[in-house]
Amino acid sequence: MPIRFTTLFLRFPYNYCPRTMSDSQLQLDVSKLPRHIAIIMDGNGRWARERGEDRVFGHYEGVLSVRAIVDECGVLGIKYLTLYAFSAENWNRPIDEVNALMELLVNTIRKEVEDLKKNNVKLHVIGDFDSLPPLARQEMGEAMELTAGNTGLNLILALSYSSRHEIVRAATKLCAMVKANQLQPDAITEDHFKQCLYTAPFPDPELLIRTSGESRISNFLLYQLAYSELYFTPVHWPDFRKKHLHEALMAYQKRERRFGKTSEQIQNER
Ligand code: FPP
Numbered sequence: 177m178p179i180r181f182t183t184l185f186l187r188f189p190y191n192y193c194p195r196t197m198s199d200s201q202l203q204l205d206v207s208k209l210p211r212h213i214a215i216i217m218d219g220n221g222r223w224a225r226e227r228g229e230d231r232v233f234g235h236y237e238g239v240l241s242v243r244a245i246v247d248e249c250g251v252l253g254i255k256y257l258t259l260y261a262f263s264a265e266n267w268n269r270p271i272d273e274v275n276a277l278m279e280l281l282v283n284t285i286r287k288e289v290e291d292l293k294k295n296n297v298k299l300h301v302i303g304d305f306d307s308l309p310p311l312a313r314q315e316m317g318e319a320m321e322l323t324a325g326n327t328g329l330n331l332i333l334a335l336s337y338s339s340r341h342e343i344v345r346a347a348t349k350l351c352a353m354v355k356a357n358q359l360q361p362d363a364i365t366e367d368h369f370k371q372c373l374y375t376a377p378f379p380d381p382e383l384l385i386r387t388s389g390e391s392r393i394s395n396f397l398l399y400q401l402a403y404s405e406l407y408f409t410p411v412h413w414p415d416f417r418k419k420h421l422h423e424a425l426m427a428y429q430k431r432e433r434r435f436g437k438t439s440e441q442i443q444n445e446r
Contacts (some may be wrong), residue, residue: 200422208429210382212256219388219412232276237414239284248418249329256330256378260396264338282315289319296328302374303337339398346372375400383428387413405431
């Protein structure tokens with residue numbers, strides 16, 4: 177992979193020069209970074225169990241990885257990062273773990289909100305917001321308000337999120353529009369559908385990363401991942417740091433994204 181110093185100097189913030197960059201960062205082609213990365217942060221429980229600790233310990237350590245990856249996405253100029261922090265199915269976990277995760281979420285946002293503000297990160301939540309405990313709703317709501325004017329990285333937390341639910345919800349919204357005579361059924365386009373998803377304001381992710389060796393999507397962004405590159409790594413989430421993000425990005429940059437076209441067509445378009 178070529179090292180493109182000119183592009184590096186152009187794209188990275190003024191205080192960030194190649195001399196301070198890690199080897200893996202230098203191997204990235206900054207002109208070919210995804211705009212939107214989505215991550216299924218898996219393996220917290222196994223990471224903790226392997227150390228003889230309670231599963232919740234893994235979630236606490238996982239927050240350090242969240243911090244590192246948010247920082248690095250900001251440095252790289254990535255515009256959107258979606259983290260699968262709590263699925264709708266996660267409500268079925270033991271109540272102590274659910275409570276610990278909600279508490280962790282509230283405490284982390286409370287602790288980090290000033291830094292998010294300072295680092296120009298804009299916080300969003302997708303999912304069934306109303307099903308979250310009142311304190312979590314309050315903390316998330318305040319953090320979204322405080323960071324609403326930021327223009328750097330959009331950090332999108334998927335909380336109480338189910339992609340199937342999101343799709344059914346979109347269909348219900350469209351039906352209501354049809355019923356209200358605002359839309360004719362045969363006039364419904366993909367764009368109408370997209371506008372009814374939680375993710376309406378965001379582009380689709382170009383890259384999905386799942387940690388901890390599982391190769392499935394687990395009800396995450398099923399519609400939005402239609403053309404995303406999928407990257408699976410055996411690294412457990414609490415061990416996932418910027419070096420691993422760079423590895424995922426390097427793998428992404430080696431892929432040829434064809435969107436149904438032939439390889440020759442793609443070469444000719446370059
Ligand atoms: C999956 O690992 C992880 C989760 C269900 C929770 C992820 C949440 C965090 C890392 C904290 C997020 C905090 C913020 C502020 C975004 P698992 O428990 O399913 O692991 P296992 O597959 O090894 O059991």
